[in-house]
Amino acid sequence: MSLVSPDLTERSHTALADATLQTALKRATDTFIERRREAVAGVPDWEALRARARQIKEHTINHLDYYLEQLVEQVTALGGHVHWARTGEDVSRYIIELARARGVTSVVKSKSMATEEIELNHALEAAGIRPVETDLGEYIIQLAHEKPSHIIVPAIHKTREQIADLFAEKLKVGRAREVEEITAIARARLRHEFLSAGMGITGANFAVAETGTIVLVENEGNIRLSTQVPPIHVAVVGIEKVIPRFADLSVFLRLLPRSGTGQKQTAYVSFLNGPRQQTEIAHDSNSPNEFEFHLVLMDNGRTRILADEQLRESLYCIRCGACLNVCPVYQKIGGQAYGWIYPGPIGAVISPQLQGLKQAGELPFASSLCGACRDACPVAINLPDMLLALRAKAKETEGAHAGRRKLGESMAMRVYAATAQRPKLFVAVGAMVRRISRLLAKGGKITSAHVSPLDEWTRYRDLPVPTGRSFRAWWQEHKGDE
């Protein structure tokens, strides 16, 4: 039977039937593709930058132990605390213990795929600590109790009217009409949260081994507020985020914004070296160390990916989202249908690894292998090859449980092979197929075939009718032309 579970099929059908979602997805992916194209066109040496970024990532991942040790040494020397966590539960446990030890009851969070991946918010809530998502899109998602639909714009599946209703219901405010009003409501609410939170939790886009610098890229200013206002900053960072040198940032900071949002530079980039220092102004307080910085280095399945040479390069990912936008499957079903935090082509590769192949092994089949993802990737990750490898692996796991479709498929292939080996028969069958398909067609297309397996194709798309003449006949006529 199909390797795609009924759940994924059902979620995809739901997404396809949702007209609002379809409009939103088309707008988002079209816009991002166009903005990215313009931004990339402005960089004459784009391919050289991509190649360099890939080279840096490859080098770093192949010496991950060395660079992580260097990073830890630098962060520690700056006065930061480093915690290594094998699993998501380890990360959550550390943060909860830290919050309890410091008497922190509310934390402000900036958008972080790493903390989404481990569902940190659930753990914090269960421990009686209130997490507040501060990225506007994440704030909307949190209020709606939903999952993000895009890694760059998490609430892209919602219309302004839906968000206005959500705010009116949850925040007890008047119904906003314009996007500016929605933004203003969130600004006022979240300002208060930033000023009263005891801890700010972020991810990281890059962690520089040479200097111990955590780099965060954003547009809203919520990361600046989360890291500059509360006394404690915790950065939850996947072990693959380390880069060797500060100078490498000049490559990545040109690639990331252009690939993600099509900006030359995002509104803000923060470079953080350990805890902030005590200023004279703060000297009245009795505590000698008002500011703390905690770096939580998270494995959570990444060493499993590292061990697989075929999949290792998925660790080069800088989470820009470009592969989502260009993926014909993502464009139609959106991020939530995938069922995992990381959607799109990169999600189809890393989710089965981070979650264990059994749980998300169907995702590699939710792709067309067209290769657009590889071309869009700023670090040129060979996603189609990895998707193929994962499909093969899933088939192996599936083993002898061959279902009916598999039998039908192999019969059809056998008939085709027999025909293709007999030239006269091949010509005759070809002519017959052309004639029949023209009889079934309306306006040059077959819109609904009622014969299996053709109906599988025409259920979602039209089947173009072959031309009246075979290539073989055309060739007989033209081969003497030169």
Add this chain to the structure above:
Amino acid sequence: MSETLRTSDQGQVLADIRRALGRSETVRPMPLEPFIEAPVVTTSAELVARFTEEITAVVGHAHRARSSAEVATHIARICADASVRELALSGASMLAELNLPAQLAAQHLSAVVVADFDSRSRDELIAFLAGCGVGVTAVDYAIAETGTLVLTSDEEQSLLVSLLPAIHIAVVHQHQISSSLATVIEKLNHERMLRAAPCRTATFITGPSRTSDVELTLSIGVHGPKALHVIMLGEDSNDARLESTTPTSA
């Protein structure tokens, strides 16, 4: 730190990494060859023009000034337009050298230099800045190709002054403008990071705070400043007039 927080898996994770990479101990790698890019050659006038163009493209406002009096005039005009009477000044030596507090007082504005902030609590400083209409800072570097300002914590409190008030005004000396990101990354690295006491925070600022999270519609001023004004100070300007360039896509 309490003992319970020290249950770090450093050894285990590193062992898992080495096993995945097929080795038993960490090997020091040969660093990659440096990435050499062709240097960009531009004149000072070209840098100013490009910087201005990029700032306005990200909905920032660019102004030119030839003297401290002109800087103060620009600030006064921005404050008047926003009906702001009290503003925060970072403690940057450049702003002091321009004698801005006195210049602004002459314009009937009350300028609080946060380095001299007489309240002792950080919470009070933050509350003051959050309620402040305008914050004025200097910058450490500027990048022409993206219209980016670079501020570091070497100038105490400038990061908060550029973040919490509703309007951020940055005063930039023309000679602080570099052509490219690569140049500024190199300067930041050598002048601020790779030194005995590295600077704690650096921030790139490119335009005012923005979001496109709702229907991909651009909305300005979500968490950070709602407006960004950059006053470029340079003595070599040919034109005597006070110039202001408004955003191209406001």
